[in-house]
Structures are given as structure tokens and as C-alpha cells.
Amino acid sequence: MTDDLPTLTAEITDRAARVRDEIAEAAVRAGRDPGDVTLVAVTKTRPIETVRAALAAGLRDLGENRVSELVEKSDAVPGEGQGGDVRWHLIGSLQRNKARDAAARADLFHALDSVRLADALDKKAADAGRVLDVLVQVNVSGEDAKHGVAPEATAALLAHAASLPHVRAVGLMGMAAIAESDAELERVVRPAFRRLRALFDANAGLSVLSMGMSGDFPVAVEEGATHVRVGTALFGPR
Numbered sequence: 032m033t034d035d036l037p038t039l040t041a042e043i044t045d046r047a048a049r050v051r052d053e054i055a056e057a058a059v060r061a062g063r064d065p066g067d068v069t070l071v072a073v074t075k076t077r078p079i080e081t082v083r084a085a086l087a088a089g090l091r092d093l094g095e096n097r098v099s100e101l102v103e104k105s106d107a108v109p110g111e112g113q114g115g116d117v118r119w120h121l122i123g124s125l126q127r128n129k130a131r132d133a134a135a136r137a138d139l140f141h142a143l144d145s146v147r148l149a150d151a152l153d154k155k156a157a158d159a160g161r162v163l164d165v166l167v168q169v170n171v172s173g174e175d176a177k178h179g180v181a182p183e184a185t186a187a188l189l190a191h192a193a194s195l196p197h198v199r200a201v202g203l204m205g206m207a208a209i210a211e212s213d214a215e216l217e218r219v220v221r222p223a224f225r226r227l228r229a230l231f232d233a234n235a236g237l238s239v240l241s242m243g244m245s246g247d248f249p250v251a252v253e254e255g256a257t258h259v260r261v262g263t264a265l266f267g268p269r
């Protein structure tokens with residue numbers, strides 16, 4: 032993509048309109064209100080010009096997966112928690128030694144996967160004088176055991192988070208395996224999203240269901256996603 036702001040803004044505006052259309056069509060197919068789906072624009076690895084163009088294109092929810100990049104970009108474009116008017120989503124797994132910056136900068140953290148990380152975030156959010164909204168990341172694909180808690184462990188981690196004064200668990204996040212075909216979307220991805228949706232329904236009081244990326248967000252919306260995390264479809268290949 033070009034780095035000329037008006038041209039970049041026009042390209043992103045175009046792509047965002049297409050993504051929003053696909054979200055709306057999927058929502059309607061599922062009898063849902065398209066307004067109930069938040070498009071998180073994943074700006075990871077992109078320069079700050081792309082963030083500015085995304086804002087000019089009307090995107091307000093931005094996603095990063097590395098704390099260092101979140102710090103850099105939220106210095107330039109502050110999130111709601113810092114008095115700005117965008118929402119920064121930290122979507123990647125987090126090491127405890129980065130909890131301080133994460134707790135201070137993220138408006139929603141999507142990848143809580145352990146009690147120890149919850150405790151670290153609670154402490155650092157308290158230091159920052161805020162309550163951090165988090166999602167429990169659940170491993171529903173079964174393929175990458177490193178990220179996300181097992182489905183059976185979800186309720187316990189939610190309960191632990193609920194016991195912490197400076198962390199608020201508001202929902203669940205999950206990733207499906209990458210589908211290579213429409214057949215795989217149906218055979219592998221949809222069942223993974225259904226498992227996450229079932230967990231979401233089984234745990235009372237949750238409002239956010241974060242699932243779906245460029246390759247599978249229409250299926251995620253059909254299966255109940257409230258937040259889709261889309262990078263490539265908005266900004267081109269990384």
C-alpha cells in the first residue's frame with residue numbers, strides 16, 4: 032500500500048466498506064443486528080500512517096498483538112483509557128513482565144490465559160488506577176496448546192478474574208485453525224466457533240465474544256461473534 036495519507040485513506044475506506052458489507056450480510060443470514068458486531072482493525076506490524084488512515088476511514092477499534100507496538104502507537108493515538116477516542120485492543124498473548132504497559136494501555140485485553148497473568152494484570156491495573164477489561168482466550172481449535180485455556184478450564188479462570196478488583200472479565204476470545212477451503216471452513220472452523228459460542232452462553236454475565244479474522248469472520252458472525260479482528264482484509268498482506 033502507498034503511504035500517501037489521502038490515497039491510503041481512500042483504499043482503507045473502500046476495503047472497510049466491503050468488510051462491513053460482509054459482516055452485515057452474515058449478521059442478517061443469522062437473524063442478528065449488524066450493529067451488534069464491532070470491527071476491530073488489526074494494525075499490527077503497520078506503520079503509524081496506517082493507523083491515521085484507519086481513523087480517517089472511520090475505524091475506531093484498533094488491534095495490536097505486541098505490547099511494544101501498542102505503547103508506540105498509543106503514544107501517538109491515545110485510547111479511551113488515556114483520554115483518547117479510540118479503543119486499543121491487545122489481542123496477542125502476553126508475558127507477565129509486560130503486564131504493566133498492557134494494563135496501562137489496553138482498553139480491552141483479549142488473551143487472558145492464566146491465573147498468574149490475571150493476578151499480574153490486576154496489580155498493574157491497580158497501580159495505573161484503572162479497571163482493565165479482559166477476555167479469557169479459550170483454545171477451541173485444539174491445535175495450538177500454547178495459547179488459550181482448555182474449554183473445561185474457562186469457568187474457573189472467569190471465576191478467578193471475578194475475584195480481582197481491577198480486572199473485569201467481560202467475555203471470551205478464540206481462534207480457529209486456518210481454513211484452506213470452504214469445505215474446511217464448514218468442517219473445522221464453524222464447529223470451533225460453535226464450541227466457543229456454547230461456552231459464552233454457558234457462563235452468565237458475559238457480553239463480548241471475540242472470534243473471526245480475515246479468512247473466517249463471516250462464519251464467526253453467523254455463529255455469534257460480537258467482535259471480529261480483521262487485519263489483512265483491511266490493510267492488505269503483511
Ligand SMILES: *Cc1c(COP(=O)(O)O)cnc(C)c1O
Nearest residue numbers: 073096122244245260261262263
Ligand atoms: C493478526 C491477528 C488477527 C488478524 O489476522 P488477519 O488474518 O490479518 O485478519 C486476528 N487475531 C489475532 C489474535 C491476530 O494475531
